[in-house]
Amino acid sequence: MVSVRSRLWLPFTQMQSFDASARTFVAGDGTRLIDAAGRSVFDAVSSIWTIVHGHSHPAIVAAISRQAQILDHATTLGATNPVAEALASRLCALTRMDYAFFASDGASAIEAALKMALQYWQQAGEPQRTRFVRLVDAYHGDTAGAMSLSDIAVFKSRFGAVTFEAIPFDRLESIERNDVAAVIVEPIVQAAAGMRIVPKTAYEPLRAMTPLLIVDEIATGFGRTGTMFAFEQLQLQPDILCAGKGITGGTLALSATLARAKIYDAFLGAPEARVQFFHGHSYAGNPIACAAALASLDLFQTEATLENARVLAAAVAERLARFDENAAIGATRQAGLMIGVDLRDPGAGWPVANALYERGHFTRPIGATIQFVPPLSSAREDVHAFFDALEGVVA
Ligand SMILES: Cc1ncc(COP(=O)(O)O)c(C=O)c1O
Structure with a gap:
């Protein structure tokens, strides 16, 4: 048989050693993916x-x-369309924000947020506010602006030529500087940093701060941490909120940058004033993606998705407690259905993930952290099957 060279270049993947036969997904069925060999994996x-x-x-x-x-x-x-209008209203009602600006991937929602913040301060009479403050170990995406707001060296070290320096948020004084445009945070969980949980006290200074607060709910939004949005658990008032990933239930690329009226109002003026937001993408507000998002939001009600997620999270907590006595497992972290399990052997991430795949569970390690972030529609049996398999693999 003549093998045909793949023309597909995959993100974050070493193509020289990638074996397409191992991970080619041809169908999806509920919480399972079906691969080209006919295997069904969770x-x-x-x-x-x-x-x-x-x-x-x-x-x-x-x-x-x-x-x-x-x-x-x-x-x-x-121009506008009724589906994007309806989704903007639904998202604003859900988040208690005032206006929705649409884009496609999460990183493009972050780019919009940071440009919105910069232009806002120019039009609010404080143009010197051009710096951004971020959390230690932050991750906000792979475009130039989003990378600049991130702190994971392996993702950004090659691209210093097109990134700017953001200020790490570890002190209240850094927020009070009068050159800060915005502070950006991931609420509760820093997923890309290995499901790192940020202590709730770290967010307290942000409740009374002067610059803008951008909350990145791209990973945490739509129920992953137990509430519809994680910021609800922190008593934070975002000025700008970014959502993506689960917004369409995971079916189509769509992201949203939601803003408060004080920001939106600063962009109003006569056409010749040229104060409109100078930013946009071809597929912003795409009706098919917005229809998918509306259908996904309906399912949260008709399928009691958050209630199911809470039941699953309780089952996970029971299983994590059992790892206390497991010599192969280090720390574990959980916020709702975002879970990280550290393996003590620093080189064990991929071998364990590959062995899990053989047992019917698809996950991707972050270094030596095994992540478990199941669909919110999973069953308790899926949780137990995953942890049974993980216990078996590490034994
Ligand atoms: C917190 C957070 N922000 C932003 C992004 C970027 O989203 P996307 O990959 O859709 O560009 C991610 C992606 O993992 C993320 O976890």
């Missing part, structure tokens, strides 16, 4: 924190199909 990372109600949920598929037949796409540069 999607224990929700395809990197995107899938909420399971793969190809019939209600979302139907909404996508319906909308594709009515209006596939129409630009929102100087």
